[in-house]
Amino acid sequence: xxxxxxxxxxxxxxxxxxxxxxxxxxxxxELRPGWRLPDGSHMAALHLRLAPGWKTxxxxxxxxxxxxxxxxxxxGGNTAGVSVVWPTPHVFHQSGLRSVGYKGEVVLPxxxxxxxxxxxxxxxxxxxxxxxxxxxxxxxxxVSAVLPAAARAPDPxxxxxLADRPLSRDEAGVGAVRCAVVPSAGRIGLRATLxxxxxxxxxxxxxxxxxxxxxxxxxxxxxxxxxxxxEAELRHVSGGTFALDRSGVRITVLRDGQAIDVLGxxx
Numbered sequence: 230x231x232x233x234x235x236x237x238x239x240x241x242x243x244x245x246x247x248x249x250x251x252x253x254x255x256x257x258x259e260l261r262p263g264w265r266l267p268d269g270s271h272m273a274a275l276h277l278r279l280a281p282g283w284k285t286x287x288x289x290x291x292x293x294x295x296x297x298x299x300x301x302x303x304x305g306g307n308t309a310g311v312s313v314v315w316p317t318p319h320v321f322h323q324s325g326l327r328s329v330g331y332k333g334e335v336v337l338p339x340x341x342x343x344x345x346x347x348x349x350x351x352x353x354x355x356x357x358x359x360x361x362x363x364x365x366x367x368x369x370x371x372v373s374a375v376l377p378a379a380a381r382a383p384d385p386x387x388x389x390x391l392a393d394r395p396l397s398r399d400e401a402g403v404g405a406v407r408c409a410v411v412p413s414a415g416r417i418g419l420r421a422t423l424x425x426x427x428x429x430x431x432x433x434x435x436x437x438x439x440x441x442x443x444x445x446x447x448x449x450x451x452x453x454x455x456x457x458x459x460e461a462e463l464r465h466v467s468g469g470t471f472a473l474d475r476s477g478v479r480i481t482v483l484r485d486g487q488a489i490d491v492l493g494x495x496x
Contacts, residue, residue, distance in 0.1 A: 252368045260374035269346020274387045278334040286330035287318035293326035295359025304351035314338040316393040317488040336390040350376040395488035408494035417463040428484040434459040439477025
């Protein structure tokens with residue numbers, strides 16, 4: 230449902246769509262094979278290159294974006310699972326709406342869990358992306374690679390992307406995180422208060438929940454009494470009532486080209 234809403238917004242706001250096949254010249258994708266980790270898992274990466282002026286989206290793309298969707302195939306039988314490590318994204322404002330994502334090129338590290346950490350593995354996948362310039366369009370790319378067990382040297386591009394991940398709550402020195410919930414018919418008002426060091430520049434926030442069926446509006450972020458306050462409205466796609474698990478609330482603070490990833494809040 231969120232993907233349909235985001236796509237509708239993009240197509241309404243912008244011009245007529247490009248032919249889908251022309252997007253192959255706008256975005257290219259490859260899997261960087263990476264290296265085997267000491268715990269027997271493997272660090273690879275999806276490397277996306279976009280034409281000048283084009284962008285693609287983060288895991289939570291905002292009201293004007295299209296969320297990426299990954300479909301991985303355990304080719305060869307040694308791949309047990311794949312998780313994406315998201316580098317710090319950028320915030321874009323266009324036509325009065327905010328989106329969150331990347332421009333130019335982005336390396337998305339992939340931590341691949343293996344059944345046998347001493348054997349080669351294969352990974353293949355199809356990724357649905359949103360790409361946007363003056364128009365926004367969905368696009369699909371397919372990638373595959375062999376992950377050699379003998380590869381031990383880190384890939385510098387993947388290592389740089391890993392270093393650009395958001396800081397954890399402890400790394401950033403975040404104190405208490407409190408969530409006040411105001412329920413009403415079919416929606417919930419959420420006010421999150423974070424004891425986080427104040428930067429010199431502007432701050433924006435993204436709020437997510439553990440339930441993908443819950444739509445979260447763009448937060449109103451501001452400083453009050455030395456704390457960062459983010460207020461948003463949450464709605465279930467069914468339009469009905471729902472319960473909010475505060476431990477699953479995820480707040481990303483974007484500031485000065487860095488990000489802080491905060492999971493969970495108290496009442």
